[in-house]
Amino acid sequence: MIKSKKEYLKEYELSISNPEKFWSNYAKNFQWISPFNKVLNWNFDEPKVEWFINGKLNITENIFERNLSKIRDKTAILWEPNDSDAEAKKITYNQLFSQVCQFSNALKKKNIRKGDRVIIYMPMVPEAVVAMLSCARIGAIHSVVFAGFSANSLSDRINDSRAKVIITSDGNFRGNKIIPVKKIVDEAIKKTNSIETVIVLNRTNMDVSMKKDRDYWYHDTVENESTESKAEIMDSEDSLFILYTSGSTGSPKGVVHTCGGYMIYSQYTFENIFQNKNDEIYWCTADIGWITGHSYIVYGPLLSGATTLMFEGVPTYPDPSRFWKIVDKHKVNQFYTAPTAIRALQSFGDNYFKNSSLDTLKVIGSVGEPINLEAWNWYNSNIGKDKCPLVDTWWQTETGGIMISPIPGVIEPKPTYATLPLPGIQPILLDNNGNEIKENEVEGNLCIKYPWPSILRTTYGDHERCKKTYFSTFKGYYFTGDGAKRDKEGNYRILGRVDDVINVSGHRIGTAEVENAINENPSVIESAVVGYPHKIKGQGIFAFIIIDKNQYNQNYKDEIRNTVSDYIGPIAKPDEILIVPGLPKTRSGKIMRRILRKIASNDFENFGDTSTLLNPDIVKEIIESKK
Numbered sequence: 104m105i106k107s108k109k110e111y112l113k114e115y116e117l118s119i120s121n122p123e124k125f126w127s128n129y130a131k132n133f134q135w136i137s138p139f140n141k142v143l144n145w146n147f148d149e150p151k152v153e154w155f156i157n158g159k160l161n162i163t164e165n166i167f168e169r170n171l172s173k174i175r176d177k178t179a180i181l182w183e184p185n186d187s188d189a190e191a192k193k194i195t196y197n198q199l200f201s202q203v204c205q206f207s208n209a210l211k212k213k214n215i216r217k218g219d220r221v222i223i224y225m226p227m228v229p230e231a232v233v234a235m236l237s238c239a240r241i242g243a244i245h246s247v248v249f250a251g252f253s254a255n256s257l258s259d260r261i262n263d264s265r266a267k268v269i270i271t272s273d274g275n276f277r278g279n280k281i282i283p284v285k286k287i288v289d290e291a292i293k294k295t296n297s298i299e300t301v302i303v304l305n306r307t308n309m310d311v312s313m314k315k316d317r318d319y320w321y322h323d324t325v326e327n328e329s330t331e332s333k334a335e336i337m338d339s340e341d342s343l344f345i346l347y348t349s350g351s352t353g354s355p356k357g358v359v360h361t362c363g364g365y366m367i368y369s370q371y372t373f374e375n376i377f378q379n380k381n382d383e384i385y386w387c388t389a390d391i392g393w394i395t396g397h398s399y400i401v402y403g404p405l406l407s408g409a410t411t412l413m414f415e416g417v418p419t420y421p422d423p424s425r426f427w428k429i430v431d432k433h434k435v436n437q438f439y440t441a442p443t444a445i446r447a448l449q450s451f452g453d454n455y456f457k458n459s460s461l462d463t464l465k466v467i468g469s470v471g472e473p474i475n476l477e478a479w480n481w482y483n484s485n486i487g488k489d490k491c492p493l494v495d496t497w498w499q500t501e502t503g504g505i506m507i508s509p510i511p512g513v514i515e516p517k518p519t520y521a522t523l524p525l526p527g528i529q530p531i532l533l534d535n536n537g538n539e540i541k542e543n544e545v546e547g548n549l550c551i552k553y554p555w556p557s558i559l560r561t562t563y564g565d566h567e568r569c570k571k572t573y574f575s576t577f578k579g580y581y582f583t584g585d586g587a588k589r590d591k592e593g594n595y596r597i598l599g600r601v602d603d604v605i606n607v608s609g610h611r612i613g614t615a616e617v618e619n620a621i622n623e624n625p626s627v628i629e630s631a632v633v634g635y636p637h638k639i640k641g642q643g644i645f646a647f648i649i650i651d652k653n654q655y656n657q658n659y660k661d662e663i664r665n666t667v668s669d670y671i672g673p674i675a676k677p678d679e680i681l682i683v684p685g686l687p688k689t690r691s692g693k694i695m696r697r698i699l700r701k702i703a704s705n706d707f708e709n710f711g712d713t714s715t716l717l718n719p720d721i722v723k724e725i726i727e728s729k730k
């Protein structure tokens with residue numbers, strides 16, 4: 104653990120001057136079945152990145168066997184159910200290990216082998232973690248899909264990954280709703296042909312249909328299974344998981360992370376940023392369906408032997424004091440959430456946190472989107488009581504772990520800044536022509552110039568897409584898609600996406616995806632989607648649509664929202680829908696989104712160069728429709 108600025112500077116220096124030495128030193132903390140014989144091979148042109156070459160390991164041996172003698176009876180997962188009156192559950196490391204072994208054996212009986220893809224579409228319950236770790240134990244590649252995604256999104260992911268198995272539940276408790284998850288899975292499977300087995304956790308006792316010889320109850324599969332299971336021998340560069348994420352074009356892509364590098368980087372970052380010690384309780388409020396859940400609910404904390412709190416419900420149920428009550432109830436020491444949750448809870452007023460002492464908190468964190476000054480200050484003073492370092496952590500699904508962040512007691516937070524890169528991370532700002540901007544007090548495209556252990560290796564089944572998306576815009580660099588500013592001291596402030604990706608409540612949504620969904624609606628002829636500032640969500644979704652007058656009906660807004668919800672999921676529903684007579688297009692037919700972004704945020708001036716527009720007059724007409 105880094106303890107001082109001096110130590111940080113020393114580590115950073117070594118990590119840059121001799122990255123291989125730096126990371127191989129840290130890798131000594133892990134249990135290798137056989138050691139790696141070279142630390143790194145890389146080029147950002149193909150791209151090809153390999154870490155800890157020829158090392159053999161199993162990440163679950165590093166969670167369990169490596170540490171068990173010290174933490175056998177320590178709580179691994181502290182589970183808080185949706186219902187605030189229901190009892191919380193504590194699962195020790197030893198119990199979790201037994202459950203993982205049992206379920207690993209169950210998966211093997213269902214013919215799942217190393218390299219097979221397994222979809223996990225589950226609520227926030229410990230069995231979801233068991234499912235992830237069991238896949239890792241036997242070398243199957245898990246792909247967790249956020250259970251808020253629609254059947255259609257789920258079938259896309261099944262098809263892209265050619266998954267053999269889905270692990271799911273009958274239903275999900277979410278606030279005062281029960282979501283019929285198994286029904287969504289049944290619907291999704293209809294449009295796929297690779298699924299052989301569905302394993303269903305009974306969470307809500309709701310009625311579900313179970314297809315013979317395909318669907319099995321989770322509890323039946325583990326009954327009578329041994330609590331021992333030999334870990335599969337994995338190469339450092341074998342895939343650990345696929346996680347789908349949206350980009351500026353096409354359908355979501357499967358970001359691939361591998362066993363060795365991901366393991367090392369998730370533990371390294373968890374330890375240093377959250378500084379969790381002894382019996383302290385750590386809580387990250389993300390869903391396991393996102394990378395934050397993977398790295399900082401499951402792998403980082405469990406590799407570090409921490410107690411990770413897992414919450415099934417939502418921040419506003421039974422009322423908006425729920426987070427703060429959980430912090431007091433379980434004496435949470437490190438708390439990690441998203442700006443959108445902070446802004447939402449702030450909007451309910453002071454009464455909801457006033458009765459919670461929050462005095463166990465030592466570190467508070469933020470992730471997923473830029474945090475505005477007002478939310479930063481509210482969080483810092485009302486939740487952190489001006490005494491907890493607020494770590495604004497910048498990273499991405501593709502980076503696997505936190506890249507730029509304050510470190511408690513080491514790197515001072517600065518409001519709205521993610522501050523400094525962690526050891527091993529070499530950020531760089533490039534101008535639009537790809538030239539490095541070396542000075543400070545500048546803005547540019549945020550790129551990374553050297554690999555770190557948990558950089559994505561490929562996009563599943565389509566390496567060319569990986570190359571095109573991340574390694575082609577600026578040759579020789581990993582391009583993050585974000586713009587950033589660097590201040591006098593070298594601190595980074597993330598300004599947001601510079602591509603056609605909208606960050607809604609910390610969730611990445613591609614404009615093209617939403618447009619495709621909207622265009623499924625029969626009354627829509629064409630659409631263009633942009634992000635605009637939204638008080639709670641950070642960015643909202645604004646859809647400009649051209650409508651077929653013959654199909655027009657008054658409920659078009661609801662209908663379009665429903666179409667998007669069916670097609671992608673409720674998180675992608677447009678907040679604003681505006682009928683327009685046309686869209687601003689260049690001669691090559693490309694929509695000039697920059698103009699639409701301005702109009703959507705009520706900024707009707709200085710559109711810049713519009714001379715390449717095929718139909719410059721349309722801008723005025725759209726503004727008229729907006730006013």
Ligand code: WT7
Pocket residue numbers: 348393394395469470471472473474495496497498499500501521583584585597598599600606609610611
């Ligand atoms: C995008 C990645 C990383 C886990 C959650 C989101 C934005 C993320 C911050 C931050 C400003 C941030 C970026 C990034 N982002 N963290 N601290 N400050 N922006 O993962 O879905 O892969 O999205 O989220 O725009 O590119 P993701």
